[in-house]
Amino acid sequence: MRGENFEIRAIGRVESTLTEMGEAPKQGDEGAPDAWIEFEPDVLDALRGIEAGDELVLLTWFDRADREALTTHPRGDTSRPEAGVFATRSPHRPNPIGLHRVHVLSIEGDRMKVNNLEALDGTPVIDVKPVLRADVAER
């Protein structure tokens, strides 16, 4: 087994008032602002059927993350014991992918406005998915 590599591409980018890592809330439900996503022209067909009011999972690429980090203090709290980054939602991890559950507020051409997005201005967006019942069901 090898640690094979794959190439991902930015399909869009976040436009947000959040510009500094220190300001970003740890999670979207902790007071993150509304933000715009501007999509690349060649993926607009892939948005067909998405409407205001829909609930989506946005996947982003934390391009300012430390990819060498394997352990961290949960929520940056040094009084808590270190945990493996896969046991946390830290942006610092081998593949710095962010998972954001948002509502679509509006769609205008190649731009989509969403609520509660805890991603910095300029963050690349790499995928968009609808929320499924199985994602949100209590088990």
Added chain:
Amino acid sequence: MRGENFEIRAIGRVESTLTEMGEAPKQGDEGAPDAWIEFEPDVLDALRGIEAGDELVLLTWFDRADREALTTHPRGDTSRPEAGVFATRSPHRPNPIGLHRVHVLSIEGDRMKVNNLEALDGTPVIDVKPVLRADVAER
């Protein structure tokens, strides 16, 4: 704005009895089997703190997907109108990332057994995250 590229690496790989695309259920809660994840030796520290019983989101890379697909018939049903792939959970999409909510059944060295994983044998794993309350809350 450019369609910038980033490199991701496989942090592990799925070992499953599912070997053919046709056999794979559309979603994990539709009868997907238990499966093992074998992790790369250099990321094992990142698993620290994860235990049997934990609920995780696994991110996989559908390495057999069609990355040129922008629209699809939802759930492969040609009687339904085509939708943009971002409005569906089709594996065929510009960045073919899979999102799988699973429970950890056991951990043995560099291997983790999980339930309900609708990914083919050999599928690369690219990230592991804990499920948050905000991911599953009804809104």
